[in-house]
Amino acid sequence: MKRYSIFENKDSLYFESLQKLFKKYEGKPVSAQIAYKIALYYYEMGNQTSQGDIPERPYYIEAMKICEPMIEKFPDSYGAKQCLVLKNDLLQKDCRLTVEDVVIPGKESKALLTYRNVSNALVQIIQISRSRFEEITRDKNGFEAYKKLKDYKVVSKRMINLSDPKDYRVHTVEIPVSALECGEYAFVVSNGEDISDDKYILNYGSFQCSNISYISRTLSEKNGALEYVVLDREKGFPLKDVSVKVYLQEYDYKDYKYKDVLYKTLLTDAMGKVLIHPPKEKNRSGSSLRAEFSLGKDHLNTEQNQYLYFDRRQRNSTQKRTFFFTDRSIYRPGQIIYFKGIVLSLDEDSSSILSKWSTSVSLYDVNGEQIDVKHVTTNEFGTFSGSFTAPNSGLTGIMRIGDNFGSRSISVEEYKRPKFEVEHDPVKGVFRLNESIKISGKAKAYAGSSIDGAVVKYRVVREARFPYWYRWWIPYPISPAMEIIHGECITNEKGEFEFDFKAIPDYNISKSSNPNFIYKITTDVTDQNGETRSGLSTVTAGYTSVNLSVDMPQYLNRENSSNKFPIKATNMSGSPEPLKGTITIYALKAPDHAVKRRLWQKPDMFLMNSKEHTEKFPHEIYSNENEMDTWERSKKVLQTAFDTKKDPNFVFEKLSRQEQGAYVLEATATDSFGEEVKSISYFTLYSTKEKKLPYQTADIFIPVKNSAEPGESASFIIGSGFDDVRVFYELSYKNSVIDHKEIPISNSQQLLQIPIEERYRGNVAVHVLFVRHNRIFMHTENIIVPWTNKNLNLEFMTFRDKLQPGKKEQWRLKISGPENEKVTAEMVAALYDASLDAFKPHGFDFSIYPNRYANSLWNTYDHLMQTRDGAFFERNMSPVSYYPSKNYPEFYWGNYSFYDSYYDNDFRPVGKMGTTILTKMAAPVSPASPPPESESMDGLLSKVAGLKRSADFAYGGGVIAEKENIEQSQPTDMSKVQVRSNLNETAFFYPDLLTDKNGEVSISFTIPEALTRWKMLGFAHTKDLKYGFIQ
Template sequence: MVYLYNVNGEKVKELQLKTNDFGSVAGDFILPNSGLNGAYYIEINAASNGINFRNTVDFSVEEYKRPKFETQFTPVTDTYKVNDLVKITGKALAYAGSNITDAKVVYTVKRKVRYPSWYYWYRPYFSSEAQEITHGETKTNDKGEFEISFKAQPDQSIDKSSLPIFNYEITADVTDLNGETRSATTVVNVGYHALIANIMVNPILDKTKKNNQISINTQNLNGSFVDAKGYIKIYKLNAPDFVLRTRPWNAPDYQNFTFENFKTLFPHDAFQDEDDSKNWKKGDLVFQKDFNTKTAKTLELGNIKKWKSGQYIIVLESEDKFGQTVKDEARTTLFSDTDKTLADNQLLSVSANKNRYDIGDKAVITFASSAKNINLTVSIEKDEKIIKTEIIQLNNNKKSITIPVTENDLGGFTVNYSFAVYNSYQSGSVFISVPFPKTNLDIETITFRDKLQPGTEENWQFKIKGPKGEKVSAEILASMYDASLDQFNYHSWYFSPIQNSTYRTRTYSQANSSFGNSQFRVYNSYTNVRYPVQYYDQLDWFGFNFGRQHRNISIRGMSSMAKKRSGSVSGVHVVEDRIEAPEMMMEESEMSSLDDTVVVGYGTQKEVNNTEASTEKPKEIDFDDVQIRKNLQETAFFFPQLKTDKDGNISFNFNTPEALTKWKLQLLAHTKTLESSTRTLTTVTQKELMVSPNAPRFLRQGDVISISTKISNLTDQVLSGQAKLILTDALTGKEINGALGITEADKTFNVNAAGNTQVSWQLNVPDNIQAVQYKIVAKAGDYSDGEQNALPVLSNRMLVTETLPMWVRSNETKTFVLDKLKNNNSSTLKNHKLTLEVTSNPAWYAVQALPYLMEYPYECNEQTFSRYYANALASHIANSNPRIQEVFNQWKNSDALLSNLEKMKI
């Protein structure tokens, strides 16, 4: 079963489907026309061989306007320090591929501070408030690029010696010729120093090998590589002269013992913190060499076979281009298989000969100790069972065990060990990694185009290969949608049906206080007493909660738009975490509303000064041969169950969408044995000459609005031509340019090579049109484009019903005056209908009003009890007289139960 749930978790629709040979199902839902927007979700429940499966996926149902372009910053590669003039660049690019030229860019620069973190230096968490240091305005050039410059002013209250890094956050709001606004944010890191150097080395090095090396990474504060010179020094660390156990408690602040007395009493305990190698002092300098990352990012250690085994510290020192010293440290341990004893007087060392193993390998686990007479209990755990246990005795030496790796060991296993020495107990485990074979399919492209003409027929082909390149029989899910929607909610497919979990040991041993006992407890099991439970009749709350758990009530749910931290609407910059709108209630008029949520202002531009449209009377151009784009849907196709042929090939046909934008193709392939893979590709629908209207989502009666259209030229030549706006009544098909105040439908334009221009028309929306269909066409020589769409017109009028009760007895004459109808002084009010209804028994009105109490759409305590009262009263009335029951049955399938006010609307 597949269920669709709305924002409030209410079931909307359900489907009963059956899986195919590949274990997949496919179906479709039609979303409801009304209801709260936000996060819907689909739930699937299935059962097989007595096992139940359940999964969910959520998606957003919103009202929105599709973005036409995106704004991005270029990564910062230059190196700066405080008080430098920082220059960053960005670009605005239409999803259809054209540059956003001559667009206004409004920017702000804010500063925060953070401190560098080093593993050898603990610093408490620090957070600073953002401070605006500058703001300004610029424009994009003919390539859609813009540049922002600002002085990297430091915070003078921060000490230079702590090497702070100042984060300058730059936000740019780009508004194109149509009035659409898109934003981008980037961060530039600047400090008193301009270089970060890192040493990367394996934590364990086999000194018998000749390819041991150190990697050096030098970057500026923004993560870009910069070359640097310096030197590397390697020191042997001086380890204690005796074997130490793990310190059972922290080192005291003050010592009452001398070092000699302490070692006499506690020979295997650390006097201070010498059991931690981070506190060992540097010994002999064994290696020193200069480096230059411009020529090489690695440093060969050469022949280190004669170096002593044990721990070493590697020290790097360099300078940035401003002369600031930069340092870094790293540690590594040298060993050799020929070593007879464990270096640095360590208590125990456990190591494996490989990081990962394949089936047929042999895992060699080596145990070494500098102590004498240690008995290790070693157990091999596989599939949550101890398959072998043995005792290994160490006496200042090393010993190894060998474990064959079989097919049953996929996922890994563990080797557990424990021992007691010097009045202490220690335990641990070594994980033996045996990865599962790869199950990823390979989706190979055979036929695919990244640039398409709208409205053409396409055939794309792909080839599916197995993990080893073999032919496979697979099923493919293919879909393609408008990539601009990812600005609202990024979408991608995650599919990993084979859950190959890493093995986790089930064995754990410890001795909290060595051989002592600090507490003693006895736990008695609870006694379960069964007793009969008396159940009583209860009200059905239909999911309503009085706060038994969390003491909150979710009545309307949360719109997924409110989860966005920032966003934008065409012409409006949104900087709050969410937009709070007052709740409104409106009676439904004769015309059905557009949607439950209505956005009135949508960033239209009152005046545009940079248009290149001419005011001269245009020459007549024939627009009849212009191909009009009408299919502006957001989903190009959705093919859920495509099958490969015998060679693993898959192909499908589709008609290219007519919307000019970037499209995101997603492919998901899977086999009957759950081998799978996903792939994402992008393509663009574009034309040499493109019109991009910035029309609102709807019009309102009485609006005076400017409809602007951007004309983009992707050719390498200047184009001159005409654009035309054609308005028709969407219901009758009659042209209504004059009714909306369009006197000059034709506009001339000139647009530079790879440039943009803009034309606009002003509309005066009358009161007698319910929907407007616009058609905007442009033609310049052999190039042309056109777009057609419809805009609903919302009424500013609301149906108001005035009532006057008139009570007249038999043989009586009365005169009633409808004062509001008689004394009408409104210039906009229009009378709709006058209805007179006569009844001899008004008590029936009370009976007819009962459904109103039962079906009131809002949830609250008052309405809950009103429903209960109405149902109880209706039941009593219906059962009190059989004739009344007959009348109710006659009303059941008629409009008799409609209220009188509702009847008057009809």
């Protein structure tokens, strides 16, 4: 019951009930079972507190205090056995180490020690090759492997005294690792000196000590060759004359396993580079490889296998492609399908039309069989046009129009044209959880009239969303979709409908998780003719009624930024809400030195104080001082009031006079319910004119301008708080490097400006990378260089959006080039029934100029980012107890089943005290139909067939009309009514409209007589493939 309850205080009610039950049976053996449930409640509450966080209460301690008396008082009871298992779970011991995959020789490093219920840890460092370590530890238990590892040289041995709060929780602490010489090592961690075969905690793993680091990438322009760049791990400069041994992985059919075979031995050049070409075997597509690096006594053994493949792609090959346009996307059997095609010649660098080109266009059915074919030749614009008739027989479904170079799918179906659509109104006003929310909407015919008297069936389903989940190491809370309400209503004379629902939250999710609940509203509207159309919308509700935010960028340019920033105040569904409040900006006090990133989570225990840590590890994070939200607010630089109803913007006065640095903006307001609403934004104010960093940081990369036209320049800020940094800069186009240089930086920042050339259209990418203090810092940013030189502008000169059925119309359009110049262009235009989009949306698709978005050129999943955990073993340190599950008696039914579809519906099971009986059910009787409402029934009868109200009703609610009650209505003179004849769903399809001398196009047509909404599509192109759309 507790699991499925939706009560807000279900946990406290459950706990109170357990306590009352325990008092009732206190002193009896059965009370141990109740005590176990109470202890389990505390245990589960403790599990909800993430590692490193301080729980509200010492839940694990309280659980232990409940269990221990029960075990002592009632040792043989079932509840005591349950308590014993829970106690032993709380007493579980843990002690394990996480180290960096490679540490720098001659310098102390740090490791993360994770422990539970232990007060000391013995950490030993053993010098042993990685291959030998793997051989010893493979397929052996902890103690057997440890006995062999003891035979190797112990280079460091340290007993760590741990702070154990006796709270039965997992804790972490960073410990120093002694400086080592170049080589390969293993760590062994135990909970003390006394390690015996029958009682121990062991954790061991391997790592390396080397000053060599590397980055790698595959060069597609060099047929898939693999490039290594070998760098100094501490200082980041290239290493020359490093020996690189490359091993390929070959399968040994005798031993039935893969083996490493030496492929090449190479030396790095002055830039630390070495290039590995793939094997030249004709039948070989590639190989998995591993590399080993050596420089003097320094040796780095990589475990990561990379794939070396031969890139056989043909480059700069010219391809033909045909783009198709149709008048719409769905047709009935027998209707005419109009089409247009444009044939192009494409390669990586250019595109051109193919004029006077002959091709065959076919219509294919749902099975891919050719139905019809048209032989066409392109005109001077590279286009052709024609038509097919949709087949009257055979299977309906998705068909295809195409030639050898392109195609377009269409649908042929026996559909009924939609008469109306359903729209939901935006939800306005403020609301919170557990409040009633009004949903309104409208059923409207495509012809513009209202759909009255339609039945609306609605359904509301709740889901949960989490705007920002900062606890990335813990899974999102689970909240399955659940229906909140369903029901029916009727549209009024205006086609409008409305209903309410209560925004019930999922009480299983804590408020501290900051959940937003999404309520999906589905409405199915059925008109009096039986046609059903659906509407869908969502409403969001949370524990606050208003969302407040200030659109502040993460990085703010002191010289060139506008000092006006939008304030957004909306209800939870995104509709604007007026709000008054205050904005305050504080300058933040940043740390006085730069630190590199930590490779594991923040510890919750410390062996050193902050000062001692900084002296020993000046470039390492101590606690969380690298996080901007922990920095002290040094001074208030601005405070101002805002009122979004009067002005939805905030003005940052004297922005250009502020100093570079880190700032926090805090916007506060009070909603209509008296609840405080707050928005906090952290930002960095920087200057492109200064060399000094805004604050001390290991790495800063700011896109000052990352979108530019040819002739302009893109610009970026790059910098570091470390001394003597070598930044490797590259500019790439189509994943090939077109510019590169090395930029020296020392505790400063630089403005990097990149002139944009015409050939950069379609985007280029800037890559910056440096290695310092055993970390890699890398950024890739795409510079947007749009194809604005290929844009055509289409605009209506004359246009009417209200059309009369059967009337002639004429529209005029103007087509101009990127500089608003006159152009000679060809245009295809279509006007079709917009209601068909309810079945299959239609549009014109044409895109030939690629926008390339690059990822990083470098592979960085290697030793510069990895840690080692090792294997963990435990024996007899934390005894585990098991208790038998209780089975309750049940009646044996033989082969009888209550769940098979063929069982006798006259019987149903009734459960009582562990037994089941059958009880006879009465046969269901159809309830009498209730008498209709007199007003609504009379009105209905007067509208339909002229029937008078009758006192008799048919079974199931039907009305029996007696003959004498039928009134004959007077016949209507229909001789003057003109029958509509043109009900086409395509008003026009003009495939080859040409501009006149003024760059204008004229479209003349007669609108069909169907009462509906029409959708117009247009596409125009020039001979040099400028193009544009209109809709």
